Amino acid sequence: MSFLILENIKKSFGQTQVVKDFNMAIEKGEFISFLGPSGCGKTTVLRMIAGFETPSGGEITINGKNQNRLKTSQRNIGMVFQAYALFPNMNVFDNVAFGLKIAGKQKPEIEARVTEMLKLIHLEHLADRYPYQMSGGQQQRVALARALAPKPQVLLLDEPLSALDAKIRVSLREEIRQIQRQLGITTVFVTHDQEEALSISDRIVVMNAGRADQIGTPSEIYNRPTTRFVASFVGTLNMIEATVADPDANTVKVGENVIRLRESVGALKPGDKLSIALRPEAGSLSESAKGDTSLTGSVISSHFLGSVIRTKIDVSRNQISFDMFNAPDAVLPQAGETVTLRFNASDFLIVRD
Structure with missing residues (x-):
């Protein structure tokens, strides 16, 4: 049985249906990218997995457990946002430790886990820095460490690289992929950048007008597009x-x-x-x-x-x-x-x- 299952997912805001009969089965440890233009529904699907939005229809299952009635805090999901969302009044150590403190972990466990996470992102020397004292790439790595610290069962990334310059974006996406492979965590990554999706994904979901137009490996999506939209959106054709x-x-x-x-x-x-x-x-x-x-x-x-x-x-x-x-x-x-x-x-x- 697949680890994360989205079955007949729908989402409407008033009379507008933004996600239509979305279906997907994601295996444990897979890196999945949702790729598509603005307004196609990719972030809405991500937010429904996280529990920030409630599906208008369909079921979300993680590790055999229905998630529809669970609050965000009950889903054991890590989330990284586009705008970093670090606490400005906390230093790096405390930002990474935040989720562990909320979970009621003891101080020795918190210190050990935060130290482990800072080594993972190669920022242990900046533990006392505050967000305003760091570059955008460093802040996003801290946000990633904070999301991973509580050992979530699923990691969600909502266009985490779009605010960074091109060179940092390339190096950080490779670092994210390396960390994901090292931890073996099931990951869903939202992007509108074709190169990002093609370079780091196990599979890509190309979304169009609330639907999954095509799901496949990067090679399948690029070399064998199955719809006119995918053919025109991915690469030059x-x-x-x-x-x-x-x-x-x-x-x-x-x-x-x-x-x-x-x-x-x-x-x-x-x-x-x-x-x-x-x-x-x-x-x-x-x-x-x-x-x-x-x-x-x-x-x-x-x-x-x-x-x-x-x-x-x-x-x-x-x-x-x-x-x-x-x-x-x-x-x-x-x-x-x-x-x-x-x-x-x-x-x-x-x-x-």
Whole structure:
């Protein structure tokens, strides 16, 4: 049996339903990210797990125990917020010790646990500092230690890195993942940052308009999106309008280019329209590139972006972007030049609504 189960979860505020029939089973020790744009319902689901919001329908179960009627304080859950939420009148030691004191732990146990947590986040030398004397990254590590100190059964993180600058964000997300693996704690992480979710998650839930559009590993979400929303939201994806040529052979036409797809076109008939998608990194202009198909078009623009060169070409009024790694002798394709983009037909995805 899964450790954390969300079954048919719904949440309405007045006439507005913000979470609709949300279902998920999370295993013990998993790191799950809820990914989606603002207003998609991801934080509302997190708050229902924590007990800050009551579901309008459905059940939340942790370790076999129904949580719906339990108060937040009865759920044994650790929570880290976006805005740190440290007590400004307490030093680092007392902030981390707060939950243990509320739980009635004895002083020797509190001191030992706080010392352990400060070593875990590498801030034992700052135990006497106050929040205003620390950087944002240090404050968020203290907030993480405070959430972990009472040994919660589930750790919830609500966009904990969004207030930090880019460099600190990358290092702290790696530290959070390392700590989570070390402790083996079941974790749910809310973010709108695709790179964060892809880099640290065991599985990702891509949310759209209150629903889980797709649940899968980072590789599955990126390489095999199952809905148009996931395909357009996660990473950069070329959306190409095609026409079915031969449904029995799974071939489609893009202008005069005929492509055999890996996926079945299903019940579509010759002449029917469908959308197919291609990642920018899938193609190559090299004549020696391995690939079983190609598209020929006219260069619209080419941009040097440091590690990559991004080129856009027009193929039968489809604008297609592709990326190639920079090299010292790289020559940028010129606007108006006719080029052939080579790739594998298996790189194409059929995008369904």
